[in-house]
Amino acid sequence: MSQKDKAFHRFYKHFPKVIGNNIRDYVTNHVLKGSRYIFIRRVKGIQFGYCTHCNERFMTSSPLKHNEMTDCPKCGSRCEVKNHGTSRKYMVDNAFVVYYEKSRVNPDAIIARAFRVFRDYRGDYTRVETEYNTTALYLFEPGNAEMYEHYWWHKEDRYVKCASVHSLELKSQYANNQCSEESIKKAIEGTPYQYSTWDQHDQPQWDYVKFFALYSKYPTVEYLTKLGFKYFVGAKLFDHKTFNCINWTGKNINSILRLNKSEIKEVLQYGTQVNPIQLRLYQLSRKDSNRPSLAQIIEAFKGTGDVMSEMKYIMKYTNVGKVINYMKKQINRPEKRKYRTYKDILTAWRDYLIECNTLEFDLFNERIIFPSNLFASHQKTMKMVTHKQNEETDRKIKNRQKQLSRYVFEDADLIIRPARSTFELINEGKELSICVGTYADRYAKGDTIILLVRKKQEPDKPFYTIEVRNDEIRQVQGLKHCSPTSEVREFIEKFKKTKLAKSNEKVGIAV
Numbered sequence: 328m329s330q331k332d333k334a335f336h337r338f339y340k341h342f343p344k345v346i347g348n349n350i351r352d353y354v355t356n357h358v359l360k361g362s363r364y365i366f367i368r369r370v371k372g373i374q375f376g377y378c379t380h381c382n383e384r385f386m387t388s389s390p391l392k393h394n395e396m397t398d399c400p401k402c403g404s405r406c407e408v409k410n411h412g413t414s415r416k417y418m419v420d421n422a423f424v425v426y427y428e429k430s431r432v433n434p435d436a437i438i439a440r441a442f443r444v445f446r447d448y449r450g451d452y453t454r455v456e457t458e459y460n461t462t463a464l465y466l467f468e469p470g471n472a473e474m475y476e477h478y479w480w481h482k483e484d485r486y487v488k489c490a491s492v493h494s495l496e497l498k499s500q501y502a503n504n505q506c507s508e509e510s511i512k513k514a515i516e517g518t519p520y521q522y523s524t525w526d527q528h529d530q531p532q533w534d535y536v537k538f539f540a541l542y543s544k545y546p547t548v549e550y551l552t553k554l555g556f557k558y559f560v561g562a563k564l565f566d567h568k569t570f571n572c573i574n575w576t577g578k579n580i581n582s583i584l585r586l587n588k589s590e591i592k593e594v595l596q597y598g599t600q601v602n603p604i605q606l607r608l609y610q611l612s613r614k615d616s617n618r619p620s621l622a623q624i625i626e627a628f629k630g631t632g633d634v635m636s637e638m639k640y641i642m643k644y645t646n647v648g649k650v651i652n653y654m655k656k657q658i659n660r661p662e663k664r665k666y667r668t669y670k671d672i673l674t675a676w677r678d679y680l681i682e683c684n685t686l687e688f689d690l691f692n693e694r695i696i697f698p699s700n701l702f703a704s705h706q707k708t709m710k711m712v713t714h715k716q717n718e719e720t721d722r723k724i725k726n727r728q729k730q731l732s733r734y735v736f737e738d739a740d741l742i743i744r745p746a747r748s749t750f751e752l753i754n755e756g757k758e759l760s761i762c763v764g765t766y767a768d769r770y771a772k773g774d775t776i777i778l779l780v781r782k783k784q785e786p787d788k789p790f791y792t793i794e795v796r797n798d799e800i801r802q803v804q805g806l807k808h809c810s811p812t813s814e815v816r817e818f819i820e821k822f823k824k825t826k827l828a829k830s831n832e833k834v835g836i837a838v
C-alpha cells in the first residue's frame with residue numbers, strides 16, 4: 328500500500344460505509360420533498376393515479392389535472408400531478424447535500440459527507456429511487472481538517488485529497504444546496520466542537536466546512552467570537568485581510584490579541600468599531616513613548632480604507648503617533664493645492680519617501696521625512712526621479728548607438744537613423760502626437776529599436792518614426808498616426824532591402 332493509500336485508509340475509517348436512514352429521511356422529507364408526483368392516466372374512461380412517493384396506484388375520486396397540486400390519498404404527500412403521456416425528457420430533480428455525523432473512530436472528531444442526490448423520472452416512473460453520489464468527504468478533528476473529493480475516472484472511482492478544505496455546490500439559478508443544521512447539532516454534541524460558535528457567523532457560508540476547518544486548526548475562534556471579535560473570524564474564513572492582528576495559535580487572550588489586560592479592556596470598550604488596521608496600529612505602537620490612545624487611532628484611521636502597505640513603508644521611518652500628527656498638519660495646510668484626505672496623504676507620503684530613497688536623500692533627517700509642505704515636496708521629488716531615470720536611460724541609449732549605426736541609411740532626400748536620447752523620443756512623440764516617448768525604456772534595454780526618418784533639409788524636425796524588432800519593421804508612424812506618403816514608402820522599401828534584407832541573410836548564415 329502506498330503512503331497515499333495508507334493516508335486515505337486512515338481517513339476513510341472515520342466514515343460510515345452506508346448511507347443511513349438519518350440521511351435518507353433528511354433528503355426525502357426535506358431536500359427533495361418537492362420531488363413527489365402523481366402520474367395520471369385513463370383506462371376505459373376511468374382515471375387512475377400513481378404516487379411516486381408511496382408507489383401506490385389508486386382510482387381518483389375526482390378528476391386530476393396536469394400540473395396541479397394535490398394530496399396523495401394513500402400517503403397524504405403533497406404532490407404535483409403529471410399526465411402519463413407528458414414528455415419527461417428533462418424530468419430530473421436534484422440537489423446538493425452536506426450532512427454531518429460523528430466520526431466512527433475518534434470521539435472528538437466530526438465528519439461531513441457531501442452528496443449530489445437526484446430522482447430521475449426520464450425512464451419508468453414507477454421505479455424511481457433517490458440516488459446518492461458522494462462528491463466529498465470531510466474530517467474535522469482537533470488540530471486537523473481534511474477533505475477528499477470523489478472523482479469518476481473511466482468508470483473507476485477514486486478519492487483525491489484536496490489542498491485545503493472548501494465548499495462544493497451546484498451552481499445555477501435553481502441550484503438546491505442544503506446542509507442539515509440538525510445534523511451538525513447532533514454531530515458536535517459532546518465533542519470539542521460543541522461550543523465552537525459555528526452558528527454565529529452570518530457570512531455567506533451554507534455548509535460550515537470552512538468554519539470547522541478553521542476551528543480545528545485554531546480553537547482561538549471560539550474565544551474571539553465570544554469576546555465580540557467575530558469580524559476577525561469572518562475575515563479569516565473568507566480570506567479578507569487581518570493584517571496579522573491576531574495570533575491565532577495564542578494560548579490565552581493576551582497572546583491572541585497581542586495586548587495586555589488594560590489594553591484589551593480599552594479595545595473591548597470600542598468593540599466592533601475597531602477594524603483590523605486600527606487594532607494592528609494600536610499593537611504596533613505599544614512600545615512608543617508618544618503612543619496615541621486607541622480613540623485617537625480609531626479617529627485617524629476611520630475612513631482611510633486599507634492603507635496598511637502605505638503605513639508599513641512609512642513606519643520604517645517613524646511611528647504611529649507621529650504619523651497622526653503629520654497627517655493632521657498636512658490636511659490643515661493653508662495652500663489650495665494640498666491633499667484632502669488622510670488616505671491621499673499617506674499614499675503621497677509613501678511615494679515621496681520611496682522617491683527620497685531613490686534619490687539617496689538622508690532619511691534619518693526629520694526635515695526630509697516630514698516635509699512641511701508634502702504636496703510641493705512630492706512634486707519636486709517626482710520630477711527629480713524622472714530626470715534621474717532619464718539620465719540612466721540616456722546612458723543606455725548612448726551605449727547602443729555604435730551597434731545601431733548599421734541602420735543608418737539615406738537617399739537623395741531622406742535619412743533614417745537610430746534615436747539618440749530620451750529627449751529625442753519624447754520630443755518625437757510630442758511633435759507627431761504618437762506614443763513613441765513611452766518606448767524609451769524598452770529601447771534603452773535593447774528590447775526594440777526606434778529609428779527616425781527625417782528630411783535631409785530639416786534634419787531636426789520629426790517626420791516619421793519606425794519601430795524595428797528582430798530586423799522586421801513593426802510600425803511606421805507619422806503625424807497623428809498618418810500612413811507614409813508614397814515617397815516615404817519607397818524610401819522605407821529601399822532601406823529594408825539594403826539594411827534589413829542583408830541582416831536577415833547574415834542571420835541565415837549564422838544559423
Ligand SMILES: [Zn+2]
Pocket residue numbers: 378379380381382383399400401402403404
Ligand atoms: Zn402517496
